[in-house]
Amino acid sequence: QVHLQESGPGLVKPSETLSLTCTVSGGSVGSSSHYWNWIRQTPGKGLEWIGYAYFTGITNYNRSLRSRVTISIDTSKNQFSLNLESVTAADTAVYYCARDSRSGNFDFWGRGTLVTVSS
Amino acid sequence: DIQMTQSPSSLSASVGDRVTITCRASQRISILLNWYQQQPGKAPKLLISAASTLQSGAPSRFSGIGSGTDFTLTINSLQPEDFAYYYCQQSYSSPWTFGQGTRVEIK
Numbered sequence: 001q002v003h004l005q006e007s008g009p010g011l012v013k014p015s016e017t018l019s020l021t022c023t024v025s026g027g028s029v030g031s032s033s034h035y036w037n038w039i040r041q042t043p044g045k046g047l048e049w050i051g052y053a054y055f056t057g058i059t060n061y062n063r064s065l066r067s068r069v070t071i072s073i074d075t076s077k078n079q080f081s082l083n084l085e086s087v088t089a090a091d092t093a094v095y096y097c098a099r100d101s102r103s104g105n106f107d108f109w110g111r112g113t114l115v116t117v118s119s
Numbered sequence: 120d121i122q123m124t125q126s127p128s129s130l131s132a133s134v135g136d137r138v139t140i141t142c143r144a145s146q147r148i149s150i151l152l153n154w155y156q157q158q159p160g161k162a163p164k165l166l167i168s169a170a171s172t173l174q175s176g177a178p179s180r181f182s183g184i185g186s187g188t189d190f191t192l193t194i195n196s197l198q199p200e201d202f203a204y205y206y207c208q209q210s211y212s213s214p215w216t217f218g219q220g221t222r223v224e225i226k
Contacts, residue, residue: 047163047206047217062214063120096162104210105153107174109162 002027004097004110012091012117018084022097022110023077030055030075035100038071038082040093041112048093052100053080087117121145121209125218131226138194140221142185142207151211152190154183157204157220166205167192197223 008020022036029036035052042048051061053071061069070083084091094114098106122145132138142152150170155163165174167183170190180195194201202225207218 046219047208049215049217060213064214098162103168104151104213104215105165105168105208106155106163107165109164112162 002099002108004099004108006095006097006110006113008113008115010114010116012087012115013119014088014117015086018082018087018091018095018115018117020082020095020097020113020115021079022081023079024099025078027099027108028075029073029078029080033101035060035102036071036073036080037098037100037106039096039098039106039109041096042093050082050084089117091115092117120214121148121212121216123207123209123216123218125205125207125221127221128219129222129224131224132197133226134197134199136197136226138197138201138223140192140205140207140223142190142192142218144188144190144209144211147187148209148211150186151209152183152185153208153210154181154192155206155208156201157206159203163206168210194223199225 003025005023012018037052038050053059053073068085073080094112096112097110099108124143126141152170154167157163171183182193205221
């Protein structure tokens with residue numbers, strides 16, 4: 001069974017960079033069969049797909065966040081990471097990591113981590 | 120971006136009821152529509168992919184149908200564990216987008 005676990009600071013100051021890591025067990029981020037995604041959820045905007053990374057280094061980002069987002073994969077640690085720059089209160093959300101079998105649906109998710117942007 | 124609109128936004132039902140949730144896409148998406156269930160405080164769980172393919176482990180009382188722009192999720196004989204939020208999501212074109220959700224409450 002694939003298991004994903006998010007980790008990172010729960011509080012980030014405005015204008016700083018939000019950084020989260022997803023550790024994968026029971027599967028490999030080096031798999032040619034999967035994309036590794038970040039998705040966030042807020043009460044106001046609902047579920048928002050942020051982007052994904054593939055083991056080759058290919059990435060695909062939501063155009064609404066593209067200028068601020070980087071997703072990267074570390075196959076040696078079986079992890080992938082999210083960096084979101086220049087955050088504002090609007091970036092306060094529960095952030096999920098999720099696996100996608102290259103079909104655009106998300107079959108395994110982490111439990112989610114709440115990140116609050118506040119000074 | 121493709122907009123996904125669910126209706127209703129919430130509904131009240133009793134155990135044993137049949138429940139139907141509708142999802143409409145702002146453009147045609149073939150059958151590339153997925154349904155998720157989310158329990159309070161938990162991550163969404165994939166229930167149905169490609170409009171009608173029930174995921175392994177999902178109860179057979181869940182079914183989906185549709186193509187193009189209009190899709191339906193049906194729950195036959197609602198069970199206590201089915202009271203949750205349900206979301207549709209299109210996987211036709213990036214960025215992948217979700218509906219706003221439907222809350223299924225106990226009557």
